[in-house]
Amino acid sequence: MASSPLIATSLPQNQLTTASATATASATATASATATASFRNPPPEKLAVFIDNSHSVDEVLQIHAAILRHNLLIHPRYPVLNLKLHRAYASHGKIRHSLALFHQTIDPDLFLFTAAINTASINGLKDQAFLLYVQLLSSQINPNEFTFSSILKSCSTKSGKLIHTHVLKFGLGLDPYVATGLVDIYAKGGDVVSAQKVFDRMPERSLVSSTAMITCYAKQGNVEAARALFDRMCERDIVSWNVMIDGYSQHGFPSDALMLFQKLLADGKPKPDEITVVAALSACSQIGALETGRWIHVFVNSSRIRLNVKVCTALIDMYSKCGSLEEAVLVFNDTPRKDIVAWNAMITGYAMHGYSQDALRLFDEMQGITGLQPTDITFIGTLQACAHAGLVNEGIQIFESMGQEYGIKPKIEHYGCLVSLLGRAGQLKRAYEIIKNMNMEADSVLWSSVLGSCKLHGEFMLGKEIAEYLIGQNISNSGIYVLLSNIYALVGDYEGVAKVRNLMKEKGIVKEPGISTIEIDNKVHEFRAGDREHLKSKEIYTMLRKMSERIKSHGYVPNTNTVLHDLEETEKERSLQVHSERLAIAYGLISTKPGSPLKIFKNLRVCSDCHTVTKLISKITGRKIVMRDRNRFHHFSDGSCSCDDFW
Structure with a gap:
């Protein structure tokens, strides 16, 4: 096991032991100090009941003190006390106490190992979870279905495949809990084939496993397969509804997302939550369904859904993209505890409506009042604001400040905004030079921006040169071909237009319909x-x-x-x-x-x-x-x- 990739990134055992000893010493000292007469001479069975009924960590510490005083923690007849204490500490958020208790246990059994692995996994301590799993195997203890369900919570797709081999070795591949964990791992990693194989072999498919498989389909954009499985489910909770609605919304089917949202409301249960309305509002944004978006806003206010920063940000985005900037501003002003995402949504809203000065004002206000640091998304919004208003000097200054003042490396989207700004302002040669000198390869969107500017300013020779170069590079973006057709048409070269059309037909490139x-x-x-x-x-x-x-x-x-x-x-x-x-x-x-x-x-x-x-x-x-x-x-x-x- 020493060469296993499972432990390649694990914490050193000596550090873990030191931490465990420190936490245990702290727990023991506190427990002894807070022990009361209530637990001086209780029978072990009574102590087990006390642990189950504890309402605070102080009560658990008192019980722990009584157990230590009577040397019951290591008593072979009462191993359940150790397990119950471990779970009690974990349930009250005392993860260090819980794991320290495990590491001070002599010869822990399978149940205590599994409980410790689960505690580490659900609290994000992945390295410790894997160390515990390796220690379990080294102790010649065979894991059971609950052990695998616990360790799978800490797995990536790569480590999950290795655990999958262990699952098969111990004959637990058909266990519904283990199989569900495997489907979830493969789904999150986008490995549809592996997820499908595990899912198809499951003798019983639970709500959780079906939802995990729907998630896998939806993440890959296969909304037809996701919907087919969704419709076959005998039981659906709000998570499965949310996955399906969001899948439609994220992959270009906003109308289907809204129809499914309406079906959810018509069914009456389960009740929509914050995630549901955020997905539905995103769908409204895509097709400009302002009245539907307004209705959802009213629905949120009249239901028990919290109008938190995520919902408010979705509303800001919806109102902005549906043409009602005034309502977006009202929501923004009333948003509690605005985070950077909310500020970005409002800056972008101002930019897309052409209120460039307001976008730049908000950019300065965000930093001055809140102290929030801009992100790469913030700069896309501010650069778009400059591009829409032809603010060349301001745009260049903002672009340069990204790296110089904020340490943010420009992405292709930022270069796209800068090139668009210069191109629209007629500075085509400067825009062309920026593209050639970038430390990354220009994509078709960037080239389309330059071609559009060539068309706008009548730079037909440069536009034709760029377009024909791109076509020679087997670019499959239909927009490039359409722009070249436009350039040919504007100079009356209809033979050139026909040539481009034939080329598109040969390559199977279809123009995106308006x-x-x-x-x-x-x-x-x-x-x-x-x-x-x-x-x-x-x-x-x-x-x-x-x-x-x-x-x-x-x-x-x-x-x-x-x-x-x-x-x-x-x-x-x-x-x-x-x-x-x-x-x-x-x-x-x-x-x-x-x-x-x-x-x-x-x-x-x-x-x-x-x-x-x-x-x-x-x-x-x-x-x-x-x-x-x-x-x-x-x-x-x-x-x-x-x-x-x-x-």
């Missing part, structure tokens, strides 16, 4: 370009034609350069008219009261033509239109946009 959503009466309606599947499609297209006529009377000229196809001008105009965001706006106009605001959410960047059209619609209808695209929020009002046409 999808816009709008929430009406707590229901999210989804639209794609040219969509005619909506129940009110006829009315929507009638409104589109009506608005097209009105905006032309206000000087609108279609920007057909954004159309990638080699079509006649009239056909290009028709293509622009049915973009997904315009369909969503048209549906909002026919479905809400005149003058009421509209909130549109698009998964891609809004095109320049739709941006112009939305400004005009806001002026003609007298409505405020809030649109979130991939980059930021646009607040359209009376013919202008909060981004000042800089996005």
